[in-house]
Structure formats: structure tokens, C-alpha cells
Amino acid sequence: MSERLQTIFAPLAQANGLANEHYTDPQVHDIEKRALFFDTWAGLSVASEIPEIGDAKPISFLGMPLLIIRDKAGNVRVFQNICRHRGMILVSKAQRIEGAIRCPYHSWCYSSEGRLITTPHVGGPGKNAHPEVDKAALGLIEVRSHIWRDVIFINISGDAPPFETVHKHLIKRWKDFDQPMFQGGENSKFTINVKCNWKLAVENYCESYHLPWVHPGLNAYSRLEDHYHIEEAGLYSGQGTNFYRQFEGDGGYKFPSFNKLGKKWGDSAEYITVFPNVLMACQKDHAWSAVLNPISNELTTEDINIYYASPTTNEEMREANKKQWKDIFIEDILVVEGMQLGRNCTGFDGGRFSPAMDGPTHLFHSWVANKLLNNKSLRP
Numbered sequence: 001m002s003e004r005l006q007t008i009f010a011p012l013a014q015a016n017g018l019a020n021e022h023y024t025d026p027q028v029h030d031i032e033k034r035a036l037f038f039d040t041w042a043g044l045s046v047a048s049e050i051p052e053i054g055d056a057k058p059i060s061f062l063g064m065p066l067l068i069i070r071d072k073a074g075n076v077r078v079f080q081n082i083c084r085h086r087g088m089i090l091v092s093k094a095q096r097i098e099g100a101i102r103c104p105y106h107s108w109c110y111s112s113e114g115r116l117i118t119t120p121h122v123g124g125p126g127k128n129a130h131p132e133v134d135k136a137a138l139g140l141i142e143v144r145s146h147i148w149r150d151v152i153f154i155n156i157s158g159d160a161p162p163f164e165t166v167h168k169h170l171i172k173r174w175k176d177f178d179q180p181m182f183q184g185g186e187n188s189k190f191t192i193n194v195k196c197n198w199k200l201a202v203e204n205y206c207e208s209y210h211l212p213w214v215h216p217g218l219n220a221y222s223r224l225e226d227h228y229h230i231e232e233a234g235l236y237s238g239q240g241t242n243f244y245r246q247f248e249g250d251g252g253y254k255f256p257s258f259n260k261l262g263k264k265w266g267d268s269a270e271y272i273t274v275f276p277n278v279l280m281a282c283q284k285d286h287a288w289s290a291v292l293n294p295i296s297n298e299l300t301t302e303d304i305n306i307y308y309a310s311p312t313t314n315e316e317m318r319e320a321n322k323k324q325w326k327d328i329f330i331e332d333i334l335v336v337e338g339m340q341l342g343r344n345c346t347g348f349d350g351g352r353f354s355p356a357m358d359g360p361t362h363l364f365h366s367w368v369a370n371k372l373l374n375n376k377s378l379r380p
């Protein structure tokens with residue numbers, strides 16, 4: 001694999017993309033799990049999914065059962081969703097936990113901060129303690145997490161540099177948007193399942209090249225020539241437009257803009273992938289995030305949430321805006337699923353990149369290749 005990966009680093013005009021096995025082979029998917037997700041800051045969910053203290057939600061991520069919970073102090077925490085006794089799954093459906101997290105098997109109980117509190121009959125009938133069972137050492141296994149723009153990012157290996165260090169460039173780029181934003185409720189979220197490897201969703205998001213043919217409606221007012229590439233090697237890539245048209249309702253209603261945005265954001269909007277798996281958008285009157293959850297090497301769930309500058313925006317307009325974006329995400333399904341099928345053709349060599357249009361996609365491939373080649377657990 002490593003020799004083939006080196007070819008990704010050829011100049012854009014000569015490079016081939018990632019080989020078929022990165023999309024079709026479950027064993028390669030397993031390797032990528034560790035190198036691209038466990039060792040980095042990957043998107044898991046959004047904090048607004050668990051708004052109140054005690055709210056808990058189980059999520060399976062790359063086959064690993066995790067639990068997000070808002071603890072008593074109001075902090076979001078992520079735990080491996082297993083009991084330290086015999087490894088039983090602790091929480092199987094979203095719920096508000098009033099007291100403790102109780103294991104359904106033998107009733108060991110944990111606090112929302114993950115401390116093991118009670119161990120009934122662990123020392124024999126009627127004896128709730130045993131000198132060899134040290135509760136202090138048997139808390140839930142916490143996964144390092146960081147929230148940015150409502151997205152819960154996790155570093156499963158625990159040894160990545162801090163999120164703010166890894167993404168300081170992007171945080172600075174979007175500093176104007178570092179202000180309160182409000183998830184618009186049920187009519188501002190949707191989920192889409194796509195039968196493709198998660199990387200194809202990223203690759204498609206990185207480029208504007210496909211707009212005229214896949215999104216003719218969008219292209220009618222935000223044309224190909226209005227777009228620019230966003231390329232920060234080793235960090236992130238995507239595209240932006242210099243002609244952002246604000247969504248407008250029948251009576252001329254517009255969503256309020258975020259406060260004190262710089263001049264650039266009057267007409268511009270940006271669409272960036274925070275590697276590996278979070279698609280983000282910043283526009284003057286709303287933002288969104290799409291967290292990709294790879295269910296398998298050829299199945300991906302996309303969870304989209306839309307955010308506004310005010311907690312009280314027009315409900316019908318939010319519904320209409322959600323429909324607009326959902327339609328665009330649905331338009332993309334045909335091509336990402338088509339590319340996935342195409343990767344079963346033995347003659348496909350990873351394809352070529354347009355030297356003018358595919359720089360951001362090539363940058364993502366280089367990020368993948370680099371992470372795989374440098375992963376400590378994969379080095380011979």
C-alpha cells in the first residue's frame with residue numbers, strides 16, 4: 001500500500017487519486033479507522049443533541065459504542081458506553097438520566113461524570129463492597145472531547161495535540177463567526193444515508209466543479225465562476241463563493257445576520273471540510289455542520305444541523321431553508337453512490353484530477369496518504 005500512496009504526492013496535474021481498496025476493502029477501512037479517526041480529532045455528534053443536564057445519547061462510531069452525556073455541571077462528556085464489570089452496554093437509547101447511570105446487568109451505577117458509585121452484592125449477598133474492587137479505579141472510560149461550533153470532536157487515542165492547536169488556522173479564518181449561534185430545532189436538522197465510503201462525501205464537498213450539472217438550481221445564482229478554492233495543506237480544504245445570495249421568504253423576510261462580520265462576509269460564504277469527517281459552512285445569516293459517520297467501508301450517515309444568529313427566527317422559513325439544503329444534499333447522493341460503484345472496476349487507477357478544479361480534493365487525498373504513511377501503529 002505504501003508505494004502506491006506515495007504516488008498521491010505527485011503534482012496535481014500528474015497525480016492519481018487513492019486506489020480502489022481505500023473505498024472497497026473492509027481491511028483497509030479498519031486501518032483507516034485508526035490512522036484517520038482514532039488518532040485525530042473526528043466529529044462525533046453535536047452538543048445541541050443533549051441540551052439539558054442528564055441528557056444522554058448512545059452513538060455507535062466506527063463500530064465502537066459511545067455515550068454522550070451532559071454532566072451535572074453542564075459539561076458535555078463522551079464515554080465508552082460499557083460497564084467496567086463485564087463490558088455490558090450501559091445505555092441503549094437516548095434518555096434523560098436523573099440519578100445514576102445504572103448497568104442493566106448487575107446494577108453497578110455510575111455518576112454522570114463517570115465515577116463508579118455503587119456495586120451491589122459485589123462482595124457477596126448484602127455486601128456492596130469488596131477490598132479487591134477499587135471503585136476509584138473503575139470509572140467509565142472517558143474519550144477526550146472538544147466542542148467547536150457545536151460539533152463534538154473526539155480524539156479516541158488520547159494523544160493528538162489539543163484541538164485548538166491542530167485547528168488554529170481554521171479557527172482564525174472563521175473568527176468573525178466565533179459568536180453565539182442557535183441550532184434551529186427539529187426543523188433545522190436532518191439525516192441522510194449514502195451508500196458510499198465516507199471519503200467520497202468529503203471529496204464531493206471539497207469541489208465546486210460539479211455545481212452546473214448536479215446542482216443546476218444552486219448554480220443558477222451561485223455560478224461556477226463565482227467560486228474559489230480553499231486549500232491549506234495538511235489542515236483543511238473546501239470551496240468558497242464570492243456571491244452568496246441570502247435566502248429570502250415571500251414577504252421579503254430574511255434571517256438576521258451574525259453580528260459585526262467583516263466586510264468579506266457580506267457577499268462571501270465558505271464550505272470547508274474539517275478533516276477527517278466534518279463538513280462545515282459559514283454564511284452571513286446561517287451556518288451548518290454535517291458530521292459523517294462511517295457505518296462501514298461503503299455506508300455513511302450524514303447528520304446535518306443548521307444554525308442561526310438568533311434563537312427566534314421564523315419557523316416556516318427555517319423549514320424552507322432546511323428543505324433547500326436537504327434537496328442539495330440529496331442531489332449529491334447520485335454521484336457519491338455512483339463513484340462508489342465505479343470503484344469496483346478493476347481498471348480504475350484512482351482517476352485524474354483537473355489541474356484547475358480539483359486542487360482541494362487532491363489536498364484531501366494527500367492528507368489521507370500522509371496520515372496513513374505516518375501512523376505509528378501502522379509503521380513496519
Ligand code: FES
Nearest residue numbers: 083085086103106
Ligand atoms: S456488567 Fe455491568 S454490572 Fe455487571
Ligand SMILES: [Fe+2]
Nearest residue numbers: 204214215332
Ligand atoms: Fe454537491
